[in-house]
Amino acid sequence: MTEPHADSFDPSASSLSGQVAPEVMEELLSVRGSIDNIDATLVYLLAERFKATQRVGYLKARYKLPAADPDREVAQIARLRRLAEEAHLDPAFAEKFLNFIISEVIRHHQAIAENHEAESEQVGEPTSGR
Numbered sequence: 001m002t003e004p005h006a007d008s009f010d011p012s013a014s015s016l017s018g019q020v021a022p023e024v025m026e027e028l029l030s031v032r033g034s035i036d037n038i039d040a041t042l043v044y045l046l047a048e049r050f051k052a053t054q055r056v057g058y059l060k061a062r063y064k065l066p067a068a069d070p071d072r073e074v075a076q077i078a079r080l081r082r083l084a085e086e087a088h089l090d091p092a093f094a095e096k097f098l099n100f101i102i103s104e105v106i107r108h109h110q111a112i113a114e115n116h117e118a119e120s121e122q123v124g125e126p127t128s129g130r
């Protein structure tokens with residue numbers, strides 16, 4: 001048998017191995033299979049979201065717009081809280097989660113703006129972005 005690759009995922013890894021009845025373990029692993037699928041889609045969804053926000057970041061840097069848009073955030077949070085309630089997800093958690101993502105996006109936008117500024121200075125471009 002070949003050794004598993006150092007970063008290969010073991011879906012049956014558990015601190016409970018050998019401590020619970022086999023039928024309980026089987027059910028646990030089955031539910032965990034769904035959790036693993038959901039986690040994978042979360043990664044893909046987040047990657048797509050960050051691709052989109054990256055584009056917004058370049059647009060803002062180019063036209064010298066602020067990294068954050070607080071009014072947009074208020075509208076997004078109100079909407080997500082409503083959706084969360086409908087979906088029986090804790091709205092406070094939905095808000096915390098969105099704020100966590102948005103703060104990371106804003107950090108990216110600030111970094112993009114700083115790089116853009118530094119590059120414009122290097123090539124002696126006017127800084128208006130137009």
Ligand SMILES: C=C(O[C@@H]1C=C(C(=O)O)C=C[C@H]1O)C(=O)O
Pocket residue numbers: 053056067068069070072073076101102105106109
């Ligand atoms: C992506 C943007 O930039 C920031 C990040 C947001 C987000 O991650 O959804 C929303 C508003 C902005 O504070 C944007 O202005 O649309």
